[in-house]
Amino acid sequence: QVQLVESGGGLAQPGGSLRLSCAASGFTFSSYAMSWARQAPGKGLEWVSGINSDGTDTDYADSVKGRFTISRDNAKNTLYLQMNSLKPEDTALYYCAKDLGTDTATTGQGTQVTVSS
Numbered sequence: 001q002v003q004l005v006e007s008g009g010g011l012a013q014p015g016g017s018l019r020l021s022c023a024a025s026g027f028t029f030s031s032y033a034m035s036w037a038r039q040a041p042g043k044g045l046e047w048v049s050g051i052n053s054d055g056t057d058t059d060y061a062d063s064v065k066g067r068f069t070i071s072r073d074n075a076k077n078t079l080y081l082q083m084n085s086l087k088p089e090d091t092a093l094y095y096c097a098k099d100l101g102t103d104t105a106t107t108g109q110g111t112q113v114t115v116s117s
Helices: none
Strands: 003-007 010-012 018-025 034-039 045-051 058-060 068-073 078-083 092-098 111-115
Touching (some): 003 092, 018 034, 018 092, 018 111, 034 078, 045 078, 058 068
Antiparallel strands (some): 003 018, 018 078, 034 045, 034 092, 045 058, 068 078
């Protein structure tokens, strides 16, 4: 079955950086577009970034554009999110997702990112 395992979250200071990883298994990773989404306390799930199956096309929410970079390594079945210039408002539980926004959407358990001084 589809399994997505996020890692790399933690505590960062404003202006700092973190790199999230998502290990995928149970499906042909290289055939699927993937996404990162986040959920802040008391708020709904917010799409953050997406990447196509071969990594040649990416897209970002306006709130993270220019600060976050999504990438993937299809040989390692791994999705990444490099987060720079972090802000307190980036504090959230971050999920990687397959088929986000569809009836077959799958996410991992999430990794917590906290940005605070």
